[in-house]
Each structure stands twice: as structure tokens, then as C-alpha cells.
Amino acid sequence: MCGRYAQSRNVHQLRLAFGLPEQVVTEEPDPRVWPPLEELVPDYNISPGRTVYTVLGPPPQGRDRDETGPRSLHTMRWGLVPSWAKDRNVGYRMINARSETIADKPAFRTAFRRRRCLLPADAYYEWQLIGKDGTPEASTSPVTDAQHKKRKARSGKKPYSIHYGHDEPLAMAGIFERWRDPEVDDSDPAAWLWSCAVITTEAAPELAHIHERMPVVVPAEDWAAWLDPSTELDELSHLMNDTPVSRLAVDAVSTDVNSIKNNRPDLLEPCSEPETGEPETLF
Secondary structure: OOOEEEEOOOHHHHHHHOOOOOOOOOOOOOOOOOOOOOOOOOEEEEOOOOEEEEEEOOOOOOOOOOOOOOOEEEEEEEOOOOOOOOOHHHHHHOOEEEOOOOOOOOOOHHHHHHOEEEEEEOEEEEEEEEOOOOOEEOEOOOOOOOOHHHHHHOOEEEEEEEEEOOOOOEEEEEEEEEEEOOOOOOOOHHHEEEEEEEEEEEOOOOOOOOEOEEEOEOOHHHHHHHHOOOOOHHHHHHHOOOOOHHHEEEEEEOHHHHEOOOOOHHHHOEOOOOOOOOOEOOO
């Protein structure tokens, strides 16, 4: 799974990293049509419900149908809220979408076909379980492990940071949705919530000793295909199995990252033998 990550680049740095053009805003964008873009502060311990950067493919075609436009940068809330949801808080339960079922699950399938995105990250965090005797054990998912809660309760947690081995942002595969808040007037920009989820898959052998799941990371050469609304399901399935694991580096980090109250650049610093503890998180 992916329950925490870090992202410190600003708008200008992300545009350079993802080859995005500078956006000239002549008027306030309509939140009913396309997501907004806010300048966010660096966040080294992003948790569900936070506003995050996303890279989107071409926006909807204009009335003349001539030009769809380039890729662009936007901000959304992490935790997908389907258009039919009655309450925005459902997003806290939909921070991840499983690649194995995303094409069929009602909450995700339409977004998967039409609204895919990339979530930039310096790194994502994952926790390995540590038994009372000090034996490490891979963390599990409640979807696949009926003993998930018991296993977590009786174990310590050892945090890791997973990132590229050089100064390049991860591009985590995602999907996004637009939700209309029925309690807010249509003319109020706050009536429209744009939200996203990270797609996860079975962990590669190199990472499976930490957690049985991992986010899908899309390499730069596949960004265009992932963001293209016309890409076929067979190719999308291939892309979700193409995370460049050989390029990833894994660092044990301080248990300070366990608490979402801690948010500092040194959370990403390698730590030789971190203590174990319980992450302060929703999952």
C-alpha cells in the first residue's frame, strides 16, 4: 500500500522535472471544468486528506475540438471521492486503488478509464513489521490478510523510505475524480472537490520483505501513454506491471516519521538501525 509519502518540489521545479509548460492564467479557472493549482509548501510526511500535486494529461477538448492542450500540473485532495458519494469523508478509505481490481471496481473503474494522473513524490514510506523476538516480517494488507490487525498489534514497526537512486521525483500512478458537494451552492468554488488515489500492486521481490504491496511507479518513458485517455486496457495493465524497481533505493529512516506531527527534511535521512514503533496513521 501507500499511506505516506514526501514531496518537496515547488511548482516551477515540478514543471521542469515533468517537462510541463508554464501556464498563463488569464482568468480564474472554473473548478467545475478542471482542477485548481495551488502553491504548496514542502511536505515530508504527507498523509491522507492532504492537498497534493498531480500531473494530468490533456484537458478536455474545447468547443472547436481542434486542440486538447499539453499536460499540466494541478492540486487535489488525496483520497478519492467518487462522483456518486454522499460524503467527502469516504475519501479517507480510498487513498489506494488495487491494480488487480481497478478496471472492475465501481468506485474506480470510470476514473481508471478516463481520468488517470501522476502523483510526484520525493519518496514514499513503508513500514516493516518487527516481531517481539526482533525478527523482521513483511507488512500485509487487510484485503489479503485476515490476521492483518492482530499481526500489526503484536509487532513493532520499522520505517523505510523508497525513492529513486538519484535526484529525480517518483511519478506514482493515480486516478482522479470530481465530486459535487450537495450542501454548497453551485456558484461557490468550494462546491467542487477534486480528489485522487494512488494505484498499488503486488510488491516486487526486491521490496516484498518490507510490505506485500507497493505503489505503481511510472517511468518517464511511459508518462505519455499513462496519461493518454485513449490508451487501451491491455497497455495500461502492462504499465502497471512496469515499475522500474531496479532504479529504486531503500533507506531505513527514523521512527520520527511514524507521527504525522513530524514534518521535516531530515525524515528522509538514512538511519542505520532505527527503533521500532507504531506509526500514527489511519491504517
